[in-house]
Amino acid sequence: MLPEAKIxxxxxxxxxxxxxxxxxxxxxxxxxxxxxxxxxxxxxxGVIVFGLWGTASPxxxxxxxxxxxxxxxxxxxxxxxxxLPFIYGTLVTSAIALLLAVPIGVGFAVFxxxxxxxxxxxxxxxxxxxxxxxxxxxxxxWGLFVMVPWLRSSVEPLxxxxxxxxxxxxxxxxxxxxxxxxxxxxxxxxxxxASISIEVLRTVPSSLREAxxxxxxxxxxxxxxxxLPYSRTGILGAALLGLGRALGETMxxxxxxxxxxxxxxxxxxxxxxxxxxxxxEFAEATSTVHTGVLAALALILFGITLLLNSVARLLxxxxxxxxxxxxx
Amino acid sequence: xxxxxxxxxxxxxxxxxxxxxxxIALVPLVSVFWLLxxxxxxxxxxxxFTSLPTPVGxxxxxxxxxxxxxxxxxxLACVFGLPIGIGTGLFLAERGNGPIxxxxxxxxxxxxxxxxxxxxxxxxxxVVVPMHRFSALAGAVALALLMIxxxxxxxxxxxRLVPSHLREAxxxxxxxxxxxxxxxxxxxxxxxxxxxxxxxxxxxxxxxxxLLFTSLNNQYWNFRPDQPTASLTVQIFNYAISPYEDxxxxxxxxxxxxxxxxxxxxxxxxxxxRSRLRGA
Amino acid sequence: MKKKIVMLCIAxxxxxxxxxxxxxxxxxxxxxxxIYSKWFSEYNKLHPDLKFNYQPIGSGGGIKQITEGTVxxxxxxxxxxxxxxSKAPGVVHIPTVMGAVVIIHNVAGLTELKLSPETLSAIxxxxxxxxxxxxxxxxxxxxxLPDQAISVAHRSDGSGTTNIFTDYLAKVSPEWEKGVGAGKxxxxxxxxxxxxxxxxxxxxxxxxxxxxxxxxxxxxxxxLAPALMKNKSGVYVAPNIKSTSAAAVGVTIPDDYxxxxxxxxxxxxxxxxxxxxxLVHKDQKDAAKGKALIQFLWWAQHAGxxxxxxxxxxxxxxxxxxxxxxxxxxxxxxxxxxNVAGS
Numbered sequence: 040m041l042p043e044a045k046i047x048x049x050x051x052x053x054x055x056x057x058x059x060x061x062x063x064x065x066x067x068x069x070x071x072x073x074x075x076x077x078x079x080x081x082x083x084x085g086v087i088v089f090g091l092w093g094t095a096s097p098x099x100x101x102x103x104x105x106x107x108x109x110x111x112x113x114x115x116x117x118x119x120x121x122x123l124p125f126i127y128g129t130l131v132t133s134a135i136a137l138l139l140a141v142p143i144g145v146g147f148a149v150f151x152x153x154x155x156x157x158x159x160x161x162x163x164x165x166x167x168x169x170x171x172x173x174x175x176x177x178x179x180x181w182g183l184f185v186m187v188p189w190l191r192s193s194v195e196p197l198x199x200x201x202x203x204x205x206x207x208x209x210x211x212x213x214x215x216x217x218x219x220x221x222x223x224x225x226x227x228x229x230x231x232x233a234s235i236s237i238e239v240l241r242t243v244p245s246s247l248r249e250a251x252x253x254x255x256x257x258x259x260x261x262x263x264x265x266x267l268p269y270s271r272t273g274i275l276g277a278a279l280l281g282l283g284r285a286l287g288e289t290m291x292x293x294x295x296x297x298x299x300x301x302x303x304x305x306x307x308x309x310x311x312x313x314x315x316x317x318x319x320e321f322a323e324a325t326s327t328v329h330t331g332v333l334a335a336l337a338l339i340l341f342g343i344t345l346l347l348n349s350v351a352r353l354l355x356x357x358x359x360x361x362x363x364x365x366x367x
Numbered sequence: 368x369x370x371x372x373x374x375x376x377x378x379x380x381x382x383x384x385x386x387x388x389x390x391i392a393l394v395p396l397v398s399v400f401w402l403l404x405x406x407x408x409x410x411x412x413x414x415x416f417t418s419l420p421t422p423v424g425x426x427x428x429x430x431x432x433x434x435x436x437x438x439x440x441x442x443l444a445c446v447f448g449l450p451i452g453i454g455t456g457l458f459l460a461e462r463g464n465g466p467i468x469x470x471x472x473x474x475x476x477x478x479x480x481x482x483x484x485x486x487x488x489x490x491x492x493x494v495v496v497p498m499h500r501f502s503a504l505a506g507a508v509a510l511a512l513l514m515i516x517x518x519x520x521x522x523x524x525x526x527r528l529v530p531s532h533l534r535e536a537x538x539x540x541x542x543x544x545x546x547x548x549x550x551x552x553x554x555x556x557x558x559x560x561x562x563x564x565x566x567x568x569x570x571x572x573x574x575x576x577x578l579l580f581t582s583l584n585n586q587y588w589n590f591r592p593d594q595p596t597a598s599l600t601v602q603i604f605n606y607a608i609s610p611y612e613d614x615x616x617x618x619x620x621x622x623x624x625x626x627x628x629x630x631x632x633x634x635x636x637x638x639x640x641r642s643r644l645r646g647a
Numbered sequence: 648m649k650k651k652i653v654m655l656c657i658a659x660x661x662x663x664x665x666x667x668x669x670x671x672x673x674x675x676x677x678x679x680x681x682i683y684s685k686w687f688s689e690y691n692k693l694h695p696d697l698k699f700n701y702q703p704i705g706s707g708g709g710i711k712q713i714t715e716g717t718v719x720x721x722x723x724x725x726x727x728x729x730x731x732x733s734k735a736p737g738v739v740h741i742p743t744v745m746g747a748v749v750i751i752h753n754v755a756g757l758t759e760l761k762l763s764p765e766t767l768s769a770i771x772x773x774x775x776x777x778x779x780x781x782x783x784x785x786x787x788x789x790x791x792l793p794d795q796a797i798s799v800a801h802r803s804d805g806s807g808t809t810n811i812f813t814d815y816l817a818k819v820s821p822e823w824e825k826g827v828g829a830g831k832x833x834x835x836x837x838x839x840x841x842x843x844x845x846x847x848x849x850x851x852x853x854x855x856x857x858x859x860x861x862x863x864x865x866x867x868x869x870x871l872a873p874a875l876m877k878n879k880s881g882v883y884v885a886p887n888i889k890s891t892s893a894a895a896v897g898v899t900i901p902d903d904y905x906x907x908x909x910x911x912x913x914x915x916x917x918x919x920x921x922x923x924x925x926l927v928h929k930d931q932k933d934a935a936k937g938k939a940l941i942q943f944l945w946w947a948q949h950a951g952x953x954x955x956x957x958x959x960x961x962x963x964x965x966x967x968x969x970x971x972x973x974x975x976x977x978x979x980x981x982x983x984x985x986n987v988a989g990s
Contacts, residue, residue, distance in 0.1 A: 257377070294607065
């Protein structure tokens with residue numbers, strides 16, 4: 040940096056220089072506008088967090104966080120609130136969803152990227168976009184009138200008679216319940232997992248695959264040895280993003296889970312999830328503690344999805360951008 | 368060789384598994400569309416689009432106010448969401464290379480994963496309580512909060528894709544920086560941004576949870592942002608969990624309308640994307 | 648061209664804002680939703696410029712929203728508690744109709760179900776788990792009760808219907824009173840949750856072997872036969888207008904109208920009945936809305952009552968109507984009394 044030279048400038052010249060600077064009013068206001076928008080997002084995020092915290096604070100004063108999370112007693116009359124049934128329900132339905140959606144989603148992606156002949160590819164990827172675009176309430180409608188009766192009349196009796204020795208599959212087949220909630224989530228997070236897996240698999244350098252094939256591997260062996268290990272991190276990221284979506288899904292789950300704030304071992308039993316209880320009870324929670332508790336649940340949900348999404352995106356980005364740069 | 372036969376078998380089995388995965392994924396899609404068409408089509412009628420709901424338990428009427436309400440809510444959400452979303456995207460593309468840019472990008476990505484019910488709770492505290500009423504405005508704010516992250520990311524991507532020689536050529540001709548950004552770069556990226564807008568609109572139109580306690584519902588036509596408003600998604604929810612045959616029939620028909628709208632938005636955005644890639 | 652579009656938008660916007668129809672917002676109980684929506688529709692025919700937008704979100708929601716001031720009136724079948732009233736000063740209860748909480752079921756081939764306080768509370772406590780339980784077969788000789796699990800349905804939202812139902816159960820079952828208690832939202836020992844009266848009806852209709860409690864209108868509109876309940880006098884009573892009205896016989900109505908009429912000792916009274924109220928501010932802040940609301944309340948007490956019977960709601964007993972008339976006359980708009988019979 041050169042030191043500023045103090046040069047004497049004739050007055051006319053100075054006026055011209057000042058005029059030139061004024062032309063940049065457009066630029067400086069544009070710059071200010073851009074920074075305003077950049078800051079606005081940070082402000083929005085801050086408002087969300089502080090707003091939630093503010094609404095939730097009466098709950099924190101009324102009960103300790105630990106007892107809130109571990110108690111199963113959801114009793115608005117006695118103002119005793121235990122969040123465990125909802126956390127349990129959310130976790131169980133999400134676990135079912137991941138267990139089924141990851142193999143199917145990755146299988147879908149593998150088929151599309153590695154196995155399908157190229158004319159078929161756009162035909163197969165378009166339905167995925169459509170699946171992702173269907174609104175949650177439409178899935179709920181379909182779940183309530185198609186999936187739940189099917190579960191009640193075919194699937195649950197079958198599971199009960201064959202695997203009924205496990206506590207997971209005992210009890211009367213209601214149709215509604217954890218299993219219904221989990222299965223509808225499978226359908227809803229499948230597009231997320233599949234599309235990100237496709238993106239990730241596409242970054243696998245063909246040299247890796249070709250090397251395996253040159254050594255005499257079958258197509259599956261090449262996938263198993265070359266593509267999958269390479270994209271392992273990215274697929275993990277896809278699974279985490281799918282999990283994040285499953286945790287926050289409200290409408291479809293509310294319509295099929297049975298809305299019962301209790302913990303049952305059986306998947307056939309009616310349960311509840313964090314977003315469902317907020318949706319059902321928020322408009323009418325009269326005491327500030329009740330409202331606070333629901334806002335606290337929203338805060339917990341926000342925190343968990345925040346964490347999951349951050350980790351997931353870091354993983355996916357590491358694979359799609361980092362590795363791609365390294366291999367070129 | 369015995370080993371090779373087994374390996375070939377495993378290869379075929381895994382191919383079959385992956386193919387089966389595709390079919391399994393397609394089953395719910397086909398089922399949803401098929402059922403909506405089968406059950407919903409019968410309920411489609413002129414009065415569905417133009418009539419108001421009838422009293423509880425009385426058959427007849429329609430969801431005209433809900434369809435209008437959804438369009439109203441999404442339109443209002445665009446008023447807030449489009450400037451902030453596109454503006455943030457522009458910021459990230461043009462000034463986003465430093466630590467603050469990284470922070471904003473990170474926050475935007477993270478915001479896109481916030482569950483919509485949480486956004487609804489926030490909008491309740493931000494708009495409904497101070498205004499002392501449920502309103503279309505509150506619903507629109509919630510929807511805007513949902514639209515902003517996707518719009519920002521898409522805008523940034525599209526603007527970064529614009530070849531730098533376009534920008535450099537404009538600057539070399541003496542066009543001020545701000546004019547270059549807006550009238551040259553943004554204009555070139557416009558079709559991509561329009562694609563993103565269509566997708567955000569389609570997502571906003573399909574949201575239910577954030578509207579449950581912000582815009583509530585309304586049995587009448589509503590054009591005022593400070594009053595509760597009906598929306599197609601909330602109406603479908605209310606009708607679906609009810610016991611009335613007539614209402615369930617309307618739920619299917621309304622869901623068909625919603626699905627057609629969403630599919631149309633998606634198809635249009637795909638068409639735009641393809642024509643852009645062809646160099647139009 | 649662009650200018651013309653902008654002018655058109657401004658014109659439309661102005662027209663919309665300047666529209667001379669008045670929109671009055673209310674929210675609350677699903678219990679009276681069938682009759683309220685009928686009332687508002689009929690009243691709108693008489694006064695096309697007055698629109699009452701009623702959203703059935705549950706009694707809990709009605710109480711909360713009138714307390715927060717987000718609606719112009721609330722509706723609840725659960726009278727507000729002292730604590731709730733302290734947070735909503737100036738809110739009064741205006742009774743509108745009486746209704747019955749009936750027990751519906753989804754058991755194929757079962758036309759008439761008889762229940763007593765003992766069997767009903769045992770079912771909802773989870774003690775009776777199957778339809779062919781000896782207690783039920785004893786009470787219903789000749790009825791076809793299958794070997795099917797009972798799927799209990801209850802409300803998932805804050806409900807006045809639940810309040811009436813649990814108030815009854817607490818009165819007749821000491822175990823229920825100690826273990827669960829009464830309220831708009833209780834800790835149900837068993838069951839699936841449905842949102843609103845319509846949600847519970849929906850669950851029962853779609854789940855074979857289900858049992859649920861809903862307002863009579865919902866049972867009738869969906870052709871679900873309500874159970875006969877054994878009342879305090881030992882008589883099995885069917886829920887209808889006559890037995891619902893009988894529940895209010897001999898009950899002293901307090902000045903604030905907050906009263907339960909469950910488990911009535913009257914011989915032909917249905918034991919699970921109750922009033923439902925509209926919650927309004929004693930002094931209305933908005934001149935136009937306040938006047939319209941108070942005049943509507945007057946209409947509801949008189950001309951509106953004719954719509955109750957076709958929907959199986961019991962009209963208010965005459966002495967109650969007289970009492971409400973005096974209360975309505977004390978309501979004010981911005982401090983000034985209003986011509987109540989203006990409609």
